[in-house]
Amino acid sequence: MCAxxxxxxxxxxxxxxxxxxxxxxxxxxKLLTKxxxxxxxxxxxxxxxxxxxxxxxxxxxxxxxxxxxxxxxGGSMHMxxxxxxxxxxxxxxxxxxxxxxxxxxxxxxxxxxxxxxxxTVAFFGDGTCNNGQFYECLNMAALYx
Amino acid sequence: MWGILGRRAVxxxxxxxxxxxxxxxxxxxxxxxxxxxxxxxMTVRDALNSAIDxxxxxxxxxxxxxxxxxxxxxxxxxxxxxxxxxxxERVYDTPITEAGFTGIGxxxxxxxxxxxxxxMTFNFSMQAIDHIINSAAxxxxxxxxxxxxxxVFRGPNGAAAGVGAQHSQxxxxxxxxxxxxxxxxxxxxxxxxxxxxxxxxxxxxxVFLENELLYGESFPISEEALxxxxxxxxxxxKIEREGKDVTIxxxxxxxxxxxxxxxxxxxxxxxxxxxxLRSIRPLDRATINASVRxxxxxxxxxxxxxxxxxxxEICASVVEESFSYLDAPVERIAGADVPMPYAANLERLAxxxxxxxxxxxxxxxxxxx
Numbered sequence: 001m002c003a004x005x006x007x008x009x010x011x012x013x014x015x016x017x018x019x020x021x022x023x024x025x026x027x028x029x030k031l032l033t034k035x036x037x038x039x040x041x042x043x044x045x046x047x048x049x050x051x052x053x054x055x056x057x058x059x060x061x062x063x064x065x066x067x068x069x070x071x072x073x074g075g076s077m078h079m080x081x082x083x084x085x086x087x088x089x090x091x092x093x094x095x096x097x098x099x100x101x102x103x104x105x106x107x108x109x110x111x112x113x114x115x116x117x118x119x120t121v122a123f124f125g126d127g128t129c130n131n132g133q134f135y136e137c138l139n140m141a142a143l144y145x
Numbered sequence: 146m147w148g149i150l151g152r153r154a155v156x157x158x159x160x161x162x163x164x165x166x167x168x169x170x171x172x173x174x175x176x177x178x179x180x181x182x183x184x185x186x187m188t189v190r191d192a193l194n195s196a197i198d199x200x201x202x203x204x205x206x207x208x209x210x211x212x213x214x215x216x217x218x219x220x221x222x223x224x225x226x227x228x229x230x231x232x233x234e235r236v237y238d239t240p241i242t243e244a245g246f247t248g249i250g251x252x253x254x255x256x257x258x259x260x261x262x263x264x265m266t267f268n269f270s271m272q273a274i275d276h277i278i279n280s281a282a283x284x285x286x287x288x289x290x291x292x293x294x295x296x297v298f299r300g301p302n303g304a305a306a307g308v309g310a311q312h313s314q315x316x317x318x319x320x321x322x323x324x325x326x327x328x329x330x331x332x333x334x335x336x337x338x339x340x341x342x343x344x345x346x347x348x349x350x351x352v353f354l355e356n357e358l359l360y361g362e363s364f365p366i367s368e369e370a371l372x373x374x375x376x377x378x379x380x381x382x383k384i385e386r387e388g389k390d391v392t393i394x395x396x397x398x399x400x401x402x403x404x405x406x407x408x409x410x411x412x413x414x415x416x417x418x419x420x421x422l423r424s425i426r427p428l429d430r431a432t433i434n435a436s437v438r439x440x441x442x443x444x445x446x447x448x449x450x451x452x453x454x455x456x457x458e459i460c461a462s463v464v465e466e467s468f469s470y471l472d473a474p475v476e477r478i479a480g481a482d483v484p485m486p487y488a489a490n491l492e493r494l495a496x497x498x499x500x501x502x503x504x505x506x507x508x509x510x511x512x513x514x
Contacts, residue, residue: 080292098276133244137249
C-alpha cells in the first residue's frame with residue numbers, strides 16, 4: 001500500500017520497504033518491554049509498529065501529516081517515539097549502531113552509577129557489516145561490558 | 146553626543162538611545178567587577194577542569210569520554226584528576242574510534258545521560274561529524290521534540306603551533322551553520338568556566354571550541370566566577386573594551402589580539418570597541434548591531450578560512466540590520482585561503498596578526514588605504 005501511494009505521488013522523498021523481513025524484528029521486539037529501546041535504520045516503519053506506535057501515527061508520518069508520530073517532521077526514515085522508546089530511524093548505513101551501543105551503555109551506567117534498569121536492540125542489514133562503525137562498536141561494547 | 150544619537154535613532158526607527166545607554170552602562174559595570182576581583186588568577190586549563198569537576202559532582206548523569214581522558218589525565222590535562230575522583234564508571238578512555246565513541250555518546254544522551262565527549266582536536270571530529278550533525282543536532286527536530294540530546298562535544302579548535310594543515314582548521318563556521326547545535330568559543334578563564342558549565346547543563350547538543358594556545362594562559366577571575374553555581378548565558382557576547390570609533394568583533398584567541406590592536410589604535414587616537422562573541426551560535430546579533438550603530442564602523446576577525454566564515458555572517462547581519470549607520474565598508478580579517486603551512490614564518494603569514502587588525506581598523510576609519 002505504501003509502495004502504491006509512493007508511486008502515485010501521495011508519499012514523497014524516500015520510502016524504504018521492509019516487506020518479507022518483518023518476522024525477524026517482530027520476533028525480537030515481542031520479547032522487549034516498553035522501557036527497552038529499539039534503534040533502527042531507514043526501514044523503520046515495522047519496528048515502530050511492533051514496538052507499539054499506532055498504525056495511524058506511522059501512516060500519518062509517512063504522509064507528512066501533523067498527526068504523525070513526529071508531526072510530519074521526521075518522515076519515513078526518521079520515526080521516533082519517546083513513549084515507546086524508539087530512538088530513531090537513521091538514514092546513513094551504520095549510523096544507528098553507535099547510537100544503540102550508547103543506549104545500551106546507558107543501561108549499564110544506570111545500573112552501576114544510578115542504580116536503575118533496561119535493554120536496547122539495534123536493527124541493521126548484512127551490508128552494514130562492511131561499515132567501520134560496526135566494528136568500532138563491537139570493540140567498545142566488549143571493552144566496556 | 147547622546148542627544149544626536151537619540152535623534153538619529155528616532156529618525157531611522159532604530160534602537161532608542163536610552164537602550165543603547167543602558168547597554169553601555171551594564172557592560173562598564175561588568176568591566177569594573179572583572180578588574181576589581183583581579184587578585185585571583187586562573188589558567189584556562191584549570192577553569193575547564195574545575196567546571197567539569199563541579200558539574201560531575203552536582204549531577205551523577207554527567208560523564209566524560211574521549212581519548213586519553215582518564216589514565217593519561219587528558220591529552221592537554223583538561224581532565225586531570227577526574228578518573229581518580231570519579232572512577233572508571235564515569236571517566237571513559239576510548240579507543241581511537243571517533244565515529245564509534247561519538248555515536249555512543251549521542252546514544253547515551255538519547256537515553257538520558259549527559260556525556261562530555263572530548264575530541265583531541267576538532268580536526269578529528271570530522272571522523273564523527275555525521276553523529277554530531279545527523280544524530281545529535283537534528284534529532285530534537287526530527288522527533289518533534291520527543292528526543293533531547295544533552296551532550297557536549299569539546300576540545301581544542303583552530304591553529305596551534307606548527308602542527309600542519311590537517312591539525313589546524315577552525316570549525317566554528319561549519320558547526321555554527323547547523324540548526325539544532327549551539328556553538329561556544331571561550332576566551333578567558335571566566336568564559337571557560339561559565340560557558341562550559343552552561344553547556345553541560347544545556348538540554349541541547351553543544352559544540353565547545355577551546356584553543357590549545359590559551360590553555361596555559363592566566364586570567365584574573367572574580368569570586369563570583371569561582372562559585373560552583375556560576376554560569377554564563379549562552380547567546381550573549383561580552384564587550385571586552387568599550388570604544389566609540391570602530392567595532393572589532395572576534396572570538397577565542399583573536400580576542401587577545403584584538404585587545405592588543407585596540408591599545409595600539411588608542412595611541413593613534415582611535416577608540417576601538419572590542420566584542421568577544423563567546424557564542425557563535427546563537428550569535429548575539431543585538432550586541433553587535435548596537436555597537437556598530439554606535440561606532441558606524443565594523444572590523445570582524447577570525448582565524449578560520451575566509452569563505453563562508455563567521456565574519457561573513459557578521460558582515461551580512463550588520464549590512465542587513467544596520468546599513469544606514471555604516472560610515473565605511475565592513476572589514477573582514479580571516480585566516481589565509483590556504484591549508485595551514487608548516488613553516489613557522491608561513492604559518493604566521495597565514496593567520497591574522499595584531500598589525501592586520503590595526504591596519505583594517507585604520508582603513509575603516511579612513512586613516513589609511
